[in-house]
Amino acid sequence: MIIVREIDPADLALFDEWYDVLRAGAVAGREAALVVGRETLGWSLRNPGPLKRRLAVGAFEDDRVLGAMLFEYRLSDNLDTVEVEIDVPPEHRRRGIGRALWQWAVTRAATLGRTIFQAELGVPADPWPGASFAARIGFTVEHVEDHLVVPLPYDELRLDDLRAEAGPLKGYRLTSWAGMCPPEHQQAYADLHTAMDLDVPTGGMTRENVPWTVEKLEASEQRIDRNYLALVTMAHTSDGAPAGYTLIYLPRADAAHAQQDDTLVLREHRGHNLGTQLKLANLDQLAKHRKGQRFLHTWTALSNTAMQKVNNRFGFRVVEQHRELELTYPRLRPAARAVVLDPDDRILLVRFEFPSGPIWATPGLEAPPDAPHLWHQEVVAEGHAAGYDGVINDYFLVRTDPFTAEDFHGDRWWTLEELQTHDGRFSPRSLPALVQELLQHGPPTTPVPLGL
Numbered sequence: 001m002i003i004v005r006e007i008d009p010a011d012l013a014l015f016d017e018w019y020d021v022l023r024a025g026a027v028a029g030r031e032a033a034l035v036v037g038r039e040t041l042g043w044s045l046r047n048p049g050p051l052k053r054r055l056a057v058g059a060f061e062d063d064r065v066l067g068a069m070l071f072e073y074r075l076s077d078n079l080d081t082v083e084v085e086i087d088v089p090p091e092h093r094r095r096g097i098g099r100a101l102w103q104w105a106v107t108r109a110a111t112l113g114r115t116i117f118q119a120e121l122g123v124p125a126d127p128w129p130g131a132s133f134a135a136r137i138g139f140t141v142e143h144v145e146d147h148l149v150v151p152l153p154y155d156e157l158r159l160d161d162l163r164a165e166a167g168p169l170k171g172y173r174l175t176s177w178a179g180m181c182p183p184e185h186q187q188a189y190a191d192l193h194t195a196m197d198l199d200v201p202t203g204g205m206t207r208e209n210v211p212w213t214v215e216k217l218e219a220s221e222q223r224i225d226r227n228y229l230a231l232v233t234m235a236h237t238s239d240g241a242p243a244g245y246t247l248i249y250l251p252r253a254d255a256a257h258a259q260q261d262d263t264l265v266l267r268e269h270r271g272h273n274l275g276t277q278l279k280l281a282n283l284d285q286l287a288k289h290r291k292g293q294r295f296l297h298t299w300t301a302l303s304n305t306a307m308q309k310v311n312n313r314f315g316f317r318v319v320e321q322h323r324e325l326e327l328t329y330p331r332l333r334p335a336a337r338a339v340v341l342d343p344d345d346r347i348l349l350v351r352f353e354f355p356s357g358p359i360w361a362t363p364g365l366e367a368p369p370d371a372p373h374l375w376h377q378e379v380v381a382e383g384h385a386a387g388y389d390g391v392i393n394d395y396f397l398v399r400t401d402p403f404t405a406e407d408f409h410g411d412r413w414w415t416l417e418e419l420q421t422h423d424g425r426f427s428p429r430s431l432p433a434l435v436q437e438l439l440q441h442g443p444p445t446t447p448v449p450l451g452l
Contacts, residue, residue, distance in 0.1 A: 001444075001445055002061050002095075002097055003060045003373065004057060004101055004103075004373070005058065005060065005370070006105040007058050009046045009056055015042055015045075015056065017064075018056055019038050019041065020086065021064065021066065021068040022085075023038075024089040025067070025088045027251070030122055030149070030319075030320060031320070032319040034122075034259070037227070038255075039251075039253040040228075040251065043226060049219070049223050050076070050219070051075055051219070052072060052074050052075060053072065053075060054070060054071070054072045054074070056280060057069040057101060057105075057166065059088075066088070067088040067098060067100075067101055068087050068088075069085065069105065070084070070085040070121060071084055071431060073114060077208050078206075079114070080114050080116050080206075080364065081088045081116040081206060082108075082112070082114050082116070082117055084118075084119050085119065085120070086098050087363055095445065097446065103376040103449070104380070106332075108390055110329075111334050113331075115328055115330070116327075116328050116329075117329065117426050118206070118324070119204065119324075119325045120324055120325070121322070121323045123320055123321045123322075124320040131323070137250070139325040139326065140326060142203045143203025143205050143323070143324040144301070144322070144323050145200065145300055145301045145321070146299065146302065146318045147298075147319055147320045147321065148311055148316035148319065149295050149296065149317055149319050150295070150315045151294050151296075152258065152290060152293055152296055154283055158314070161206075161277060162280060162313065163280060166273050166277055166280065167273075169270065171238055171275050172235050172243055172274065174235055174277065175233070176232065176284075178232075178285060178288075178289055181220075184215055186218070188219060189242075190212040190213060190240040192266075195266060196262050199264060200262075200264075201301040201303050203301075203305060203324065205324050205326055208437075227252055230250075231248040231249075232247050232248075232282070233246050234266070235277070235278055243265065243266055244269060244274050245263075246260075246262065246263040246278040246279055247262045247276065248260050248282055250286070250293065251293075255294075256294050257293055257295050258296045260296055260298035261298075263275055263278060263279065270306075272298075275405060276313070278288045279314060281287050288337075298316060301332070314385050322354045330389035330390055330434045331387065331388050331389050332379075332389060332390050332391055332392045333385050334392045336364065336366060336393075336396060337361070337364055337365065338362055338364070338365040339395050339398065339435075340362070340363065340400060342400060342402040342413065343399075344415075345416065346402070348412075348414075349361060349362060349396070349414070350362070350363050352410075353410075357427040358410075359427050360412075360422075360427070362427075362431075365396070367394065367396045372396065373396055373447045374397055374434075374444065375393075375394075375395040375428070375447055375450050376393075376394055376395075376447040377392065377393040377394075377395070377428055377449075377450035378391075379451070379452050381452070394447070395447075397438075416436055417449065419432040419435055428450050429452060434448075434450075
């Protein structure tokens, strides 16, 4: 049986097992997968910041982790959104593990009152297992970028040619630093980050862009600096106004990969070869600070033809597509429900009265830890609690001695035969068949998805 639960990242042995599964699923079949490092991710999970919450979630079978999910949501903006990454190693795929992790994500998002799911995928070829899984769930591709790589150390002959082609920098000056932004440049750097957020192509992805302040910049850099060395070059006009910047992240604990992140030239300063000049200056910094990293990664939107040309001149090669996906859910009210069976295999049901007649259903509960998760039900329909479009019911098996449920009005213990011969209504409607399957074959390996 697969049981999905959040893991404690402070349990280092369990975190290592979970991380190994996450990484194995993420890199399988990809030439140049870039996965956040073990130390970096572990520190982030154990030291949550004020802007984002990240949860490590595992799919377990007999105390072994077979699937991993990273579930993230922002705390001060984009308050209707969650980000999910689900990774299952190839040897454990096609067993419903990814689906069970997704069901956990749907329920947790509903608990948080969030309805927009976002995900990112590296896709080296079509068809691709992760892309097919996302499409079956209902995700749509909203934005596509090329994921490009160039080997390190950089080809000096190519750089010499680029320097000669670019010529001297006229009308601008460059300032470079490694690490935290110097105080005298913080406001300009924050303003450039705001401009970058507004300028970068995002396709149809839902984004709430919040302006960068010096305080936000400082908080972000302090967290990043723990695990990455930021290499930055900024362009200024002759009178000191910011004109653009470029940023490389050099992971402190990753011996293989460096990341070319933002490159921005403000619109009024384009056409002066500033993008090339910024990149050349920052590559000089990379040469000084690099500690053996063998690849430099970058990502560029298919629609950004100018930067595509720059990347080609710098020797970057496309290794896969980077796809951003989104799925909007109705607002569903989450509930955990108990399939309570006594030693004689009778099930406890509660009677609910509706204008259309009574319905017998399982009682609600707080799901006990590691209780067998039997069924996952998502129903979109009118008539539910105000502010909701429907319900999510997760059904868990509870074995107990018979008792009288004094808090309920109209509770009753039912045999399977009584369920099958009753001419009234149950919720879920297929309850007699579901109970029969449960009694004959035991709990399912992964939760069975239900309709109404």
